[in-house]
Amino acid sequence: xxxxxxxxxxxxxxxxxxxxxxxxxxxxxxxxxxxxxxxxxxxxxxxxxxxxxxxxxxxxxxxxxxxxxxxxxxxxxxxxxxxxxxxxxxxxxxxxxxxxxxxxxxxxxxxxxxxxxxxxxxxxxxxxxxxxxxxxxxxxxxxxxxxxxxxxxxxxxxxxxxxxxxxxxxxxxxxxxxxxxxxxxxxxxxxxxxxxxxxxxxxxxxxxxxxxxxxxxxxxxxxxxxxxxxxxxxxxxxxxxxxxxxxxxxxxxxxxxxxxxxxxxxxxxxxxxxxxxxxxxxxxxxxxxxxxxxxxxxxxxxxxxxxxxxxxxxxxxxxxxxxxxxxxxxxxxx
Numbered sequence: 179x180x181x182x183x184x185x186x187x188x189x190x191x192x193x194x195x196x197x198x199x200x201x202x203x204x205x206x207x208x209x210x211x212x213x214x215x216x217x218x219x220x221x222x223x224x225x226x227x228x229x230x231x232x233x234x235x236x237x238x239x240x241x242x243x244x245x246x247x248x249x250x251x252x253x254x255x256x257x258x259x260x261x262x263x264x265x266x267x268x269x270x271x272x273x274x275x276x277x278x279x280x281x282x283x284x285x286x287x288x289x290x291x292x293x294x295x296x297x298x299x300x301x302x303x304x305x306x307x308x309x310x311x312x313x314x315x316x317x318x319x320x321x322x323x324x325x326x327x328x329x330x331x332x333x334x335x336x337x338x339x340x341x342x343x344x345x346x347x348x349x350x351x352x353x354x355x356x357x358x359x360x361x362x363x364x365x366x367x368x369x370x371x372x373x374x375x376x377x378x379x380x381x382x383x384x385x386x387x388x389x390x391x392x393x394x395x396x397x398x399x400x401x402x403x404x405x406x407x408x409x410x411x412x413x414x415x416x417x418x419x420x421x422x423x424x425x426x427x428x429x430x431x432x433x434x435x436x437x438x439x440x441x442x443x444x445x446x447x448x449x450x451x452x453x454x455x456x457x458x459x460x461x462x463x464x465x466x467x468x469x470x471x472x473x474x475x476x477x478x479x480x481x482x483x484x485x486x487x488x489x490x491x492x493x494x495x496x497x498x499x500x501x502x503x504x505x506x507x508x509x510x511x512x
Contacts, residue, residue, distance in 0.1 A: 228506045236502035278313045321385055324356070355389065355397075363394055364401045374398075412448045416441045416465050421472040421490075424465075424481065426455055439463045456480035 232239055289306070293299050326349050331342045348357075366372040366380070374394045381387045416422060425440045429451070437455040441448045441463065452459035457480045460466050466473065466481075472488045475481045476495040 360397045363397045417468045424475045441465045
């Protein structure tokens with residue numbers, strides 16, 4: 179049967195087709211936008227996963243950044259090559275043991291208990307032979323107090339008149355602490371990282387020396403002031419080097435994280451401490467801003483802000499970064 183198609187019906191179909199075409203184009207645009215968004219979110223998730231997976235074994239992050247969550251041990255991840263030798267001491271090794279490093283200060287003899295009250299004890303002791311000797315290494319805590327007597331005044335029979343003595347230049351107070359004690363206090367605080375309060379407690383309880391925390395702080399400060407000249411000489415030495423090794427590591431200062439900046443060669447090490455790890459802390463150290471040679475570092479981004487120097491990356495850190503690439507991009511490694 180013939181179909182009567184009117185112009186009005188055709189017009190409706192054309193309008194409907196236009197609407198559907200517009201909707202389809204809008205949906206295609208939306209799909210493209212959503213696809214782009216998904217790709218962006220996927221990239222961000224991947225970057226965050228890589229960042230989360232980074233530790234001291236597969237990146238330049240220091241071991242201190244691992245915190246309580248230590249990275250899993252992977253025997254195939256070690257940067258050391260196998261030597262083929264068995265673990266422990268090798269054949270022919272003499273071994274290491276505690277040895278006596280000085281002559282004995284005291285010697286004790288031990289005879290059989292039956293000899294203690296024997297009338298022939300001394301005579302037998304003279305003829306006895308030593309069967310075995312054992313050594314005990316111990317230490318004694320001795321506090322030495324030196325009294326520098328009052329300045330003496332005498333009438334000189336040779337030149338006539340009174341002659342008065344004088345105290346040594348280092349004896350300035352009625353009661354003061356000696357050089358050995360001051361050196362021990364500074365060593366405790368700087369080398370041993372013992373707090374001022376704990377040094378006060380140790381000296382008070384073990385040595386029975388009533389030294390205040392303020393005095394301890396002054397001892398450390400005076401020592402630091404006396405070394406400023408030497409410290410500056412080391413800094414100048416670092417600036418003039420052809421090649422310099424730099425690093426930074428976190429430490430705790432009054433419960434907060436500060437950063438120790440290190441510059442060194444095979445002979446000297448220059449250390450400074452600052453609240454900031456990056457460019458601000460490095461500038462405050464006063465080495466890299468004036469250095470013009472080769473600096474070897476761990477690829478920390480702040481080092482690249484010094485374009486005047488030639489950069490060299492630590493090989494150990496490069497190997498760690500490669501471990502990280504292999505872990506986070508396993509499919510891209512052939």
